[in-house]
Amino acid sequence: MEIAKLGEFGLIDHLTKDIKPVNESTLYGVGDDCAVLHYPESEVLVTTDMLMEGIHFDLTYITMQELGYKAAMVNISDIFAMNGTPRQMTVSLAIGKRLKVEDIEAFYDGLRKACEKWSVDVVGGDTTASYTGLAISITCIGEAKKEDIVYRNGANETDLVCVTGDLGAAYMGLQLLEREKSVFYQQVDAMNKKLQEAHKAGNAKLVEHLQQEARKLNDFQPDFAGKEYLLQRQLKPEARGDVINLLRENNIHPTAMMDISDGLSSELLHICKQSHCGCRVYEKNIPIDYQTAVMAEELNMNVTTCAMNGGDDYELLFTCPIGDHDKLDALESKGIKQIGYITKEELGARLISRDNKEFDITAQGWNALKE
Amino acid sequence: MEIAKLGEFGLIDHLTKDIKPVNESTLYGVGDDCAVLHYPESEVLVTTDMLMEGIHFDLTYITMQELGYKAAMVNISDIFAMNGTPRQMTVSLAIGKRLKVEDIEAFYDGLRKACEKWSVDVVGGDTTASYTGLAISITCIGEAKKEDIVYRNGANETDLVCVTGDLGAAYMGLQLLEREKSVFYQQVDAMNKKLQEAHKAGNAKLVEHLQQEARKLNDFQPDFAGKEYLLQRQLKPEARGDVINLLRENNIHPTAMMDISDGLSSELLHICKQSHCGCRVYEKNIPIDYQTAVMAEELNMNVTTCAMNGGDDYELLFTCPIGDHDKLDALESKGIKQIGYITKEELGARLISRDNKEFDITAQGWNALKE
Numbered sequence: 204m205e206i207a208k209l210g211e212f213g214l215i216d217h218l219t220k221d222i223k224p225v226n227e228s229t230l231y232g233v234g235d236d237c238a239v240l241h242y243p244e245s246e247v248l249v250t251t252d253m254l255m256e257g258i259h260f261d262l263t264y265i266t267m268q269e270l271g272y273k274a275a276m277v278n279i280s281d282i283f284a285m286n287g288t289p290r291q292m293t294v295s296l297a298i299g300k301r302l303k304v305e306d307i308e309a310f311y312d313g314l315r316k317a318c319e320k321w322s323v324d325v326v327g328g329d330t331t332a333s334y335t336g337l338a339i340s341i342t343c344i345g346e347a348k349k350e351d352i353v354y355r356n357g358a359n360e361t362d363l364v365c366v367t368g369d370l371g372a373a374y375m376g377l378q379l380l381e382r383e384k385s386v387f388y389q390q391v392d393a394m395n396k397k398l399q400e401a402h403k404a405g406n407a408k409l410v411e412h413l414q415q416e417a418r419k420l421n422d423f424q425p426d427f428a429g430k431e432y433l434l435q436r437q438l439k440p441e442a443r444g445d446v447i448n449l450l451r452e453n454n455i456h457p458t459a460m461m462d463i464s465d466g467l468s469s470e471l472l473h474i475c476k477q478s479h480c481g482c483r484v485y486e487k488n489i490p491i492d493y494q495t496a497v498m499a500e501e502l503n504m505n506v507t508t509c510a511m512n513g514g515d516d517y518e519l520l521f522t523c524p525i526g527d528h529d530k531l532d533a534l535e536s537k538g539i540k541q542i543g544y545i546t547k548e549e550l551g552a553r554l555i556s557r558d559n560k561e562f563d564i565t566a567q568g569w570n571a572l573k574e
Numbered sequence: 575m576e577i578a579k580l581g582e583f584g585l586i587d588h589l590t591k592d593i594k595p596v597n598e599s600t601l602y603g604v605g606d607d608c609a610v611l612h613y614p615e616s617e618v619l620v621t622t623d624m625l626m627e628g629i630h631f632d633l634t635y636i637t638m639q640e641l642g643y644k645a646a647m648v649n650i651s652d653i654f655a656m657n658g659t660p661r662q663m664t665v666s667l668a669i670g671k672r673l674k675v676e677d678i679e680a681f682y683d684g685l686r687k688a689c690e691k692w693s694v695d696v697v698g699g700d701t702t703a704s705y706t707g708l709a710i711s712i713t714c715i716g717e718a719k720k721e722d723i724v725y726r727n728g729a730n731e732t733d734l735v736c737v738t739g740d741l742g743a744a745y746m747g748l749q750l751l752e753r754e755k756s757v758f759y760q761q762v763d764a765m766n767k768k769l770q771e772a773h774k775a776g777n778a779k780l781v782e783h784l785q786q787e788a789r790k791l792n793d794f795q796p797d798f799a800g801k802e803y804l805l806q807r808q809l810k811p812e813a814r815g816d817v818i819n820l821l822r823e824n825n826i827h828p829t830a831m832m833d834i835s836d837g838l839s840s841e842l843l844h845i846c847k848q849s850h851c852g853c854r855v856y857e858k859n860i861p862i863d864y865q866t867a868v869m870a871e872e873l874n875m876n877v878t879t880c881a882m883n884g885g886d887d888y889e890l891l892f893t894c895p896i897g898d899h900d901k902l903d904a905l906e907s908k909g910i911k912q913i914g915y916i917t918k919e920e921l922g923a924r925l926i927s928r929d930n931k932e933f934d935i936t937a938q939g940w941n942a943l944k945e
Contacts, residue, residue: 230617234848235726236655236832237716240618246601247611247618251698251713253666257705284607295624295711327622329711334628338704340666340711342622345608355606461607477605 204304238326245346250281256336271313280442282345284462286353295340297333358459358478362522362545369490374513375498376437383425440517457521469566481550484543575675609697616717621652627707642684651813653716655833657724666711668704729830729849733893733916740861745884746869747808754796811888831892840937852921855914
């Protein structure tokens with residue numbers, strides 16, 4: 204269905220009619236100038252993210268449903284990264300002419316799935332037109348007790364540095380998608396050339412045959428067997444609320460924490476800068492999945508570089524007092540890995556390689572505004 | 575300066591270095607995964623807006639500073655429209671290659687001026703690249719006591735319908751800007767034609783003369799004398815926090831309220847729909863500025879239609895119990911005008927013309943997603 208048929212208010216009504224609040228703190232959601240929230244004894248956490256077509260996502264790779272899921276999840280991840288509980292979300296979309304109502308429904312469907320997973324209420328937003336691509340802006344609101352909030356600036360000398368899950372897989376997933384896309388376009392280009400030549404030569408039978416072959420190209424299904432995990436990490440990231448719960452259950456209070464969106468190197472430097480400290484991270488301790496390692500090998504890339512600088516993992520990076528060492532050891536099987544320790548600021552942020560050499564950690568992570 | 579030189583984090587540091595919180599409720603602003611806010615005994619209000627270049631603004635009309643001011647003000651206006659106090663703001667920008675650091679500085683400068691006017695803290699956001707135009711997403715957070723919040727759904731039969739300021743001027747300002755833009759482009763087109771003809775005729779002297787004339791076109795300064803108010807209303811809208819204070823001082827509690835962003839007709843229908851009521855509004859009572867009337871005359875447009883359906887005024891529309899009539903009368907000189915009253919739902923929403931005819935009110939206001 205054409206979006207212009209419904210108009211802005213029609214579209215918003217249509218998309219939000221099934222949205223029922225689940226949080227007591229959501230007094231009033233969609234439908235007025237503002238949403239109204241109630242937090243009697245907690246602090247309110249607010250995070251916001253803007254995603255632009257062509258910069259942050261490519262609709263030839265990702266479905267609208269996956270995009271909605273991911274857009275919600277990366278904001279939910281920021282609330283967990285403060286040790287908070289996500290509660291509400293606002294969603295603004297600027298929609299190009301190319302998209303149909305069904306596309307926006309699919310986006311909302313994915314978004315709602317992510318929100319349901321963590322009991323987040325969609326409480327408002329804005330839906331408007333765009334002359335070009337799709338633009339998405341999401342704001343997530345959460346709550347936390349004052350004493351529970353974990354900032355980036357609380358790391359202390361001798362603290363342990365930990366990460367969750369494994370790193371670099373989302374980046375490898377992106378490489379894989381880009382490779383398949385370029386293979387596809389190469390095939391299309393080659394086919395177009397053959398067709399032109401057949402036309403020139405006036406070979407009607409060959410033209411017909413090639414046209415049949417060309418139609419088959421549209422059904423092009425790349426073979427991702429054995430690489431499903433990489434794709435899933437890129438297309439369907441999960442916020443690590445489970446780890447937040449695990450830390451609480453085990454009475455572990457991180458001193459500093461953030462989520463890994465731009466790459467481990469970049470995030471380590473943020474924590475070091477804001478906590479006025481340095482760090483030592485051991486290459487051998489960085490958790491890397493088997494599929495990530497295989498794909499890096501295939502692409503002739505250094506897997507540690509990928510894990511340190513690839514973005515989009517949405518795992519947690521945190522620091523803990525050294526006294527938590529045994530408790531953390533017990534959680535290694537649940538995906539919490541100690542990768543190094545915090546030092547004095549003047550010692551810098553350094554990576555210790557497998558052969559015991561030290562390298563400065565530099566942010567080569569993803570930065571949309573750098574050339 | 576090129577934005578790529580600074581990168582995302584450099585740009586954010588640069589733009590936010592002078593931002594100091596002024597609200598007690600702002601525990602932590604820019605620099606972590608989330609902002610942290612504290613509202614011990616109040617409700618939290620949240621509103622968000624997305625502005626796209628080419629749809630919501632045209633950088634040939636509006637300066638970056640005006641745009642920053644307006645983008646902040648329209649969100650602040652939504653908090654006032656709930657009878658709340660605006661406190662914090664997050665700002666997300668997606669920036670095309672065309673813009674320089676100085677442009678973004680100018681935007682932030684305007685934004686900060688609007689925030690300072692109403693003591694709003696900028697507490698975070700996102701800054702990223704765009705392949706095309708500028709995209710702006712702003713979220714404003716406010717607070718209000720539960721019993722003070724005014725929704726759209728509280729209007730009752732016999733309530734008075736009131737608006738602040740005057741209507742239609744911002745729309746007339748836009749018409750004026752578009753007319754001057756098209757005059758300019760007509761001149762440019764005509765000049766290009768003359769130049770082509772002179773080239774064809776091989777008249778070098780005429781070509782030189784025309785090139786001189788063409789350069790003068792760049793200094794084209796439209797004459798807006800006598801129309802300054804219309805431009806100001808379009809380019810520098812003001813949220814009516816002063817009216818909110820005035821109502822409080824006079825112990826007037828609106829039963830329903832919203833701000834007029836899409837046009838009075840559209841907003842009246844929102845209140846009628848959500849409050850399950852109808853209304854009668856008197857054409858003769860709709861406040862219209864002298865410059866608006868003159869411009870409508872010039873453009874051969876019906877001024878009431880402009881005032882009912884022109885958007886971007888950011889005045890307040892609200893309803894009050896009929897018992898407040900005298901108090902409201904006393905505030906007419908301060909820009910609060912009673913324009914009609916609320917009826918039973920089955921009587922519909924109708925405009926009563928100067929010659930006492932009734933017309934259905936229909937939303938012809940601005941709707942970015944309608945064709």
